[in-house]
Amino acid sequence: MRGSGAGTSEIDGAESRRAVPARFRAAFRKRQPKGEREADFYQRDAGRAGRFDIAALWREEQAFGRPFLMVPVALAAGIGWWFSLAESPSSLGLGIYGGLAVFAAVLLRNGRGLLPVASACIALFLCGALLAELETARRATVMLDSAVTTHITGVVESREPTETGWRYLVQVTATDDPVIHRPPERVTLVARGNLPPVGIGHAIQGLGRLLPPSAPVMPGLVDFGFLSYFDGIGAVGFFYGPPADIGVAPAPGLNARAGFAIERIRDGIAGRTRAVLAGDTGAFANAIITGERRALSDDMLDALRNAGLAHIIAISGLHMALAAGIFFSSLRLLLALSPRAAEAVSTKKIAAAAAIAAALFYLLISGMQVSAERAFIMLAVMLAAAIFDRPAISLRNVALAALVILIVTPAEVVGPGMQMSFAATLALIAGYGAWQRRPAEGFRQSRGPLRWLWIAASGIVLTALIGGLSTTPFAIHHFSRIAGYGLLGNLLAMPVVTFIVMPAGLLSLIAMPLNLHAPFLFVMGWGLDWVMRAATWVDGLGGAFTTGRAPEGFLLLFLAGFLPLVLLRTRLRLLGVIPMAVSVALISWPREPSPSQILVADDGNLVAFVTGDVAALTTKRPPSFVFEQWETALALAETLPPVEESALVLDEEDRFARLEAADMASAARALRDTITEAGRTPGIFHCKKDAWCYGLFMELRLMTVDRPAFAGLACDNADIVVSRYRPGFQICRSGAYLVTPAMRRQHGAFQFTLPPTASRTRDDGDIRRSVAEPDRGEAIVQQASNANPLRVGKADAAAPPSTPSQSPCGPMTLSISTSVRALTRPWNRHRLYDWRSGEYLPVIAVPETLTFSGNGGSGRPACPAP
Known part of the structure; x- marks a missing residue:
């Protein structure tokens, strides 16, 4: 094996002839018994490692400096823990415990066993939490409280x-x-x-x-x-x-003036690009050059995502590496053309320094996106390593780049950008290292054009395969989708992007001050047209599919296996196979159908009954921003629109005005008709425009109201009421559960989950079957009453735990979850602010469960008499 350092020393007598970096040999000497020869010591350790002696294997990891690679991992764990808390921990307590942990780690740094490692991990973990708190306080972004x-x-x-x-x-x-x-x-x-x-x-x-x-x-x-x-x-x-x-x-300050100057340069480059390349081609080119990607059409964006090519439009490591790599190689080649220059100076170091400057310029004109900043830091560390005669591509440099990012922008840890970027980088370095250790055979032994063809083809395939496999778990966790033909899409597009699009784009930037950019942009546009045609064709194959939300703990299990596998060098890395296998089993093993649920959007404009992969909605045209995320997370295959009834005719047209008795009586008669129709076709909504939507779902009655005056009528005829506007009261006297705008403002979207057995009260629980039952449940309609025995609380202590699952007529307990939980955290605290009083309001309590009794008063069938 070969170490990551420059100097190595062969250990005589060791069976494996390990090459240990000279700067790490002191770690072995500290454990060497007095009087024992160094060669015998290493040979004895090698024998223990062969028997999978964990202590011996860990000493070898230490000798090669691999514990340093765990430093950013421990910091990232502390950062993620701090951001996941429902309440901010005490800053004083965190600082005290962090200081004590650092002090203990320093004292125990030369100790033996697991104690020094554990103390260092705890210290780094708490330091990561402190970094997260410091960045949160530094940002102090003022968030708007209400529309x-x-x-x-x-x-x-x-x-x-x-x-x-x-x-x-x-x-x-x-x-x-x-x-x-x-x-x-x-x-x-x-x-x-x-x-x-x-x-x-x-x-x-x-x-x-x-x-x-x-x-x-x-x-x-x-x-x-x-x-x-x-x-x-x-x-x-x-x-x-x-x-x-x-x-x-x-005139603003100096920093602002510099920012405006850079933005004007970006805007000028983008304008010249649009003048040469029109439509999606020009928008695609600007996405790569300046980071402006909002002009791309939705259809093209979807095609790129479904073909696994969305990473091309986000300026990240790929673009930064190609831009700096092309500049580095070209400049070094030009300098090498002069023998005098090649002998007088180090062309590699000059080219590396110039490449850092070129990458910095690219970062500035790309809009300083977070992904671009992360890519620049990683690239700058690697090029600086080349300047100082260190290995440019190594795991230590990736760890250094991660440390810089964690210190500067800790919040990036919880986002998909940093996770996917570093996962792909680590997997590529580890994967290529394993590939290079393979014995040379076949085309790899040839010396002609076939060898270069083999290198190019295998490099493209290996890069696409490793990059795709290493980032797929993160795509499943964050986006609930997989591009099934992503490998094919990358094989078709990436050679063109690498050898045509990026070089032409770089040359167009160099020629733009001389107004000679048009020919290069035409070449770049031709390449991008090929990429878009390839993406459209791959998308047409239908390989993209949604996975639904990943199981709890899936990503953590994957990381617990992935990190040892790519960061360690001995057989200890094989321990990562177990948690990775468990994570793959979690996502691929057939899962039980999700329980039926009721979703309420945070603005109250969209409500859905969800059973399996079918959702019944309160509108035929749901807001795309909300519904597309529901569709992906729940892997919906079909949506059922509401039945639209004739509009309600009222004397008062103002939506927020109080209604006279005649109007209320007319509304009550119309609601009775709606309830009758909904009883015949449970599982879908029946809606009157600007009035209400009503639906029966698993024997529960739900009603949304678009006029505050109808809130009381809804409370008397439903179990769950969703008021779009402020109804004037917070609790239904009838016992129905009322979801008000104030509650949704604080807690976001609501999700009511029914017990699993409730989904199977009708054969297979399929909503589509209930729509085709015209004579369904006349008794249910007659049972709609003005009172609903509803109990709200943490649990029903009087009923045994199995009561909801014994019979469809018994009590039914719904669990409630909301999308905003950490209301006191700085990024959510604005939800409690009242601009009228200028004060923060108390949190409106949301119960964890709702229990509906089964005596017939809530629209659910009465239990038979004993």
């Missing part, structure tokens, strides 16, 4: 074209009519239309709608509020009409 329409004045920091207009990043300077008492500092606003955009660094003004960043659309999905907090974005929204450009803003 508001106001006149906005600010300064444009950056802009990006979209399919329908422009998207601005605005530093807010003032709001008016109304004045926001707690305004966010930076917001993103979309302006639709083809009017000339507001210039970067100019003041912008217009009437806009601001909304808080979205919470997870259902428990366990992506928290956009968390991401926005650490991106410094306090609100999102749009302008009503085109905003006004009111001239250049007053």
Whole structure:
């Protein structure tokens, strides 16, 4: 074996002839018994390692410096733990325990056994938690508390074209009519239309709608509020009409002026690219060069994702490595053409330093995206290693890059970008190391063109295979989808991207100051057209499929096996096979069908009955942002639209006005008709426009109301009531469970999960069967009453645990989960703020369970008399 260091020393007498780095031999000498020869000592350790002696194997890992690779892993574990807590731990207590752990680790650093390792891991774990807390305090992003329409004045920091207009990043300077008492500092606003955009660094003004960043659309999905907090974005929204450009803003500070200058360069490059390449081709080119990818059409984005090529449009390690690698190789080749220069200076070091500068320029014009920053740090560490005559590509350099990122931006640990990037890098380094240790045979022994063809083909296949396999578990966990033909898509597209698209793009940037960029952009566009055609063809094969939400603990198990497998060098790495095998079994083993559930979006505009892979919705046109995530997470195959009934005719047209007795009586008669129809076709919603939606689901009655005046009527005729607007009260006197806007504002989306047996009360629990039963449950309709014996609490102590599963007529206990749980954490605390009083409101309690009795009063069949 060969170590990662420059100097090595062969140990005489050892059977395996291990090459131990000289700088690590001291670790062995400390354990060498007095008077024993060094060769005998190493030979004895080698014999123990051959018997899978864990202590001997661990000493060899120490001799090669592998414990250093575990440092970022321990830090990342502490960071992830801190962000996962429901409440922030005491800063003082964390600091004290962290200091004690560091002190203990220093004292025990020369000890034997597991105690020094355990103390170092605990110290690093707590240091990671402290890093997370420090970054959270440093960000201190002011988040908008509730949606508001106001006149906005600010300064444009950056802009990006979209399919329908422009998207601005605005530093807010003032709001008016109304004045926001707690305004966010930076917001993103979309302006639709083809009017000339507001210039970067100019003041912008217009009437806009601001909304808080979205919470997870259902428990366990992506928290956009968390991401926005650490991106410094306090609100999102749009302008009503085109905003006004009111001239250049007053001269800001030096940092802001430098930022504006860089953004103007980016904008100029993007504009010249769009002038040469139109449509999706130009948008694709700008996604690679400047990081502007919102102009790509939705169809093309979907095709790239389904073909496993979405990584091309996100500036990351691939783009940074290709750009810097092409620049490095080209410059070194040019310098080598001069024998005098090649002899006088180290061309490799000059080229590496120039490549770092080129990568930095690429980072600046790419918009300083987090993925690009991460890629630049990794690349800069590797190129700096080449300058100082260290191995450029090694696990130690990857660990150094990870340490820098964890110290600067700890929140990246919980995001898919950093996880997938480092997983692919570690797997590629470990995979290529194993591949190179294979004995030479076949084409690898030839010396002609076939050898180079073999190297190129095997390199492309191996890179695509290792990269795809190593990132697939993260895609399953974060996105609930797999590109089944991703390997095929990468084989078709990546050679073109590597050898045509990226070189042509780099040459176009170099030629752009001389206005000679058009020919190179045409070549780049030809390559991108090939990539898009390949993505569309691969997408048409139908290989992309959704996996649904991964089982609990799936990703942690995978990481517990993956990290030892790629970070260790001895047979200790084989211990990682067990947890990896368990994680694969978890995701691939046939699982029991998920229990039926009821989903309520955080704005109350969408409610769904979900059984298996079928969902019944309250609208024919659900909001795509919410529903597409539901569809992917639940692996839905079919949706059932509501039955739309004739509109309710009322004398009062104002939605928020109180209704007269005649209108309420008319509404009550119409609701009785809706209940009758819903009883004949349970499992789907029956909706009256701007009034309500009503549905029977597993013997439960659910009603959504679009007028506050109908909230009381809904409480008297349903078990669960979802009010779109504030109803004027928080609890139904009838005992029905009321989900109000105030509750959804604090807790986000609601998920009611029924007991598993409730899903099987009708044959196989298929919603589609219930729709085809026209004479279903006339008795259920007659049992709808004005009272509902509903108990809310942690558990029903009087009933035995098996009661809900014994009979469909017995008590039914629903579990409740919400998408926002850590309300006191800084990225969620704005949900408790009341802009009217300027104070933080108390948390509205949400029970963990709801228990419905089965005596016939809740729309569920009465239990027979004993």
